[in-house]
Every structure is written in C-alpha cells, then in structure tokens.
Amino acid sequence: METNTNSVKEKISTYISTQLLKNKNVGTVLETTPLITGGLMDSISTMQLVTFLEKEFHIEFEAHEVDKDNFDSINIITQFVENKLK
Numbered sequence: 001m002e003t004n005t006n007s008v009k010e011k012i013s014t015y016i017s018t019q020l021l022k023n024k025n026v027g028t029v030l031e032t033t034p035l036i037t038g039g040l041m042d043s044i045s046t047m048q049l050v051t052f053l054e055k056e057f058h059i060e061f062e063a064h065e066v067d068k069d070n071f072d073s074i075n076i077i078t079q080f081v082e083n084k085l086k
C-alpha cells in the first residue's frame with residue numbers, strides 16, 4: 001500500500017482528535033504529546049485506535065506490539081504504522 005508520511009500522520013491525528021479525545025478538554029494535541037503516559041488514552045481508546053489503524057491501513061498488530069513504546073504519540077504511531085506498511 002503506497003502512502004506518504006503526511007497522509008498517514010494526518011489520518012492518525014484526525015482520528016485521535018475527533019474520535020478518541022473529542023469529549024476530553026485537552027486543548028491542542030501535538031505530534032509529540034504523550035498520549036498513554038500523559039493519561040489521554042487508556043487501554044480501551046488504545047484498542048479503538050488499533051482497530052482503526054488495522055482497517056484503515058490494512059495491517060495487523062500482534063498483542064505484544066500494542067504498548068506505550070509504539071502508541072505514545074502521533075509521531076511514534078506514524079513511524080510504527082509506516083514500518084508495518086513496508
């Protein structure tokens with residue numbers, strides 16, 4: 001699947017801000033904002049994000065890959081998705 005970094009990042013950022021954080025008063029979420037360690041995303045919202053990413057980009061995640069090391073910021077998530085797409 002051919003994608004570029006900006007479109008991947010934009011889709012991830014839009015989903016997080018409009019679906020996962022829409023009811024939270026968090027202000028601006030930057031590409032480097034800590035999502036899990038910052039308390040913005042919990043295990044349920046992380047799994048919702050995983051489901052979205054798997055459907056949107058036609059990739060699969062192993063259970064051990066779904067952790068703060070791979071899902072703690074938009075930049076980290078984008079890089080992880082791009083690695084999966086290669």
